[in-house]
Structure formats: structure tokens, C-alpha cells
Amino acid sequence: MSLLQANNLTRIFGGLAAVSDVSLEINENELIGLIGPNGAGKTTLFNLLTGVYEPSAGTIELNVNGKMKSIGGMAPYAITKLGMARTFQNIRLFKNLTVLDNVKIAMSKNIKYGALTAILRLPKYYEEEAKIDKLAWDLLEVVHLTEKGNELAKNLPYGEQRRLEIARALATEPKILFLDEPAAGMNPQETKDLTVLIRRLQKQFGLTIILIEHDMSLVMSLCERIYVLDYGKCIASGNPEEIRNNPRVIEAYLGEGAEC
Secondary structure: OEEEEEEEEEEEEOOEEEEEEEEEEEEOOOEEEEEOOOOOOHHHHHHHHOOOOOOOEEEEEEEEOOEEEEOOOOOHHHHHHOOEEEOOOOOOOOOOOEHHHHHHHOOHHHOOOOHHHHHHOOHHHHHHHHHHHHHHHHHHHHOOOHHHOOOEHHHOOHHHHHHHHHHHHHOOOOOEEEEEOOOOOOOHHHHHHHHHHHHHHHHHHOOEEEEEOOOHHHHHHHOOEEEEEEOOEEEEEEOHHHHHOOHHHHHHHHOOOOOO
């Protein structure tokens, strides 16, 4: 079932088309890769799909309760409420809050008590906070950070900060999870562990996952389908084998006339 569709998506900055006439279709429970050379427009496309940027042209539709709903130009928080969450290329944690609190903050849309209940510390407040606490600890267990729950986020090693970002995204209960270079800066063992984690998250939570990644071994081993951008345009799409042998993709990465 089609979950997300973008048609002829374009974003222009001061006359430069960072994304130009890109169309894609993402189906339920797929694991999709988005690759391309530096500056190809990958993160800009993520920003369009998740509401950070408004499209200059084109449409974005999300399947909401069985009907395709236009989300182009909607605010990121509104898109998150509809079931889309993301991590960022540059880690964006609340570094002076605990690991646990970073996850709890992402659960704000699930709070079922009002301001007065919180101020007066009525029983409903403690009941809901206990539920949120448990859910947050459960997510930290999923990403193997339970023992770090009470530490400040800034004190985590780089790879663990990446996993915390994923836990925080999961806390919003997404249908689609966007991962922007999740393996960036990781050593080979951390990348291997991340690959296992992403596969497990997809199955455990029934997620559709779209990831930008420069580590081709991770992309080729993990993704079912891949879209390739170059200079803001989609130059190829297909399964890993098709992408690996596509002449346009080889040229984009290695230069015109390259041989493999």
C-alpha cells in the first residue's frame, strides 16, 4: 500500500534548484535508501518531505487513515502528529538534559492532562507521568541505552547519541522514520550494530524507513529499493543490484567515462 507520494517536487533557493522535479513513491513497511554525491539534494528532499522547507512546486501526499492527504507546506510538528519522524545529519539533542528526558520530551503529544492538573499535581498527572516514564525506559531498552538513562545526553559517546536520536524519533510513534546519515562518524563495529538495529526496528514497530547514507555497504545490504539523486534530480531508482550496475549512477559517483 502506498504510504507516501511526492510528485514533481522542486525547491529553489535564489534561482538554484536544490531539488528539481523529483517524484517518488514509498510503500508500507519498505526500507528505502536515498543516495547521491555530496550536494545532490538529499537532505533538502528530506526537509521538504518532513515540513522543514515548503516546496517551490510539486505535491507531497501521506496516507492518513486510508486516504491520501496533501502535506506539502505543513509545519513539521503537524506532520509529526500524522506519523512521520526524523533524525538529523547534525545531531540535535537536548544535551544538558538526561537521556531519559530527551525521550520523554518527544512524547508531549501523548500527554492527557491539562495545565491545571499539572500545576496542582492531581492524581491524573502522576498516572500519566508514570506511563510516559515506562514508555521512555522501554524505548531506551530497545536501543540499548537503559543504563545511560540518567546521564546527560552530552556525555554519551557519538554512536550512543545517534541511537538516542532514533529513540526520541520512535517516541513520537511514527509510521515513517527518516534517518539522515545515521552511520556518519561511526566506526565499522558501530555501523554493523546500527544495521542490525535498523532491521530490528523495522520489524518490531512495523515501520517504513527512509535513510540517507554514504556508507554503500550499509545501503546495499539493508535497503530494498534505492533512489539516486544528482544535482537535485532523481537519476535512477531500483533495487540494490539495479543501482549498482546503473551507468548513470556509476558516472555520478566516479565521473564521466569511468569504468567498473
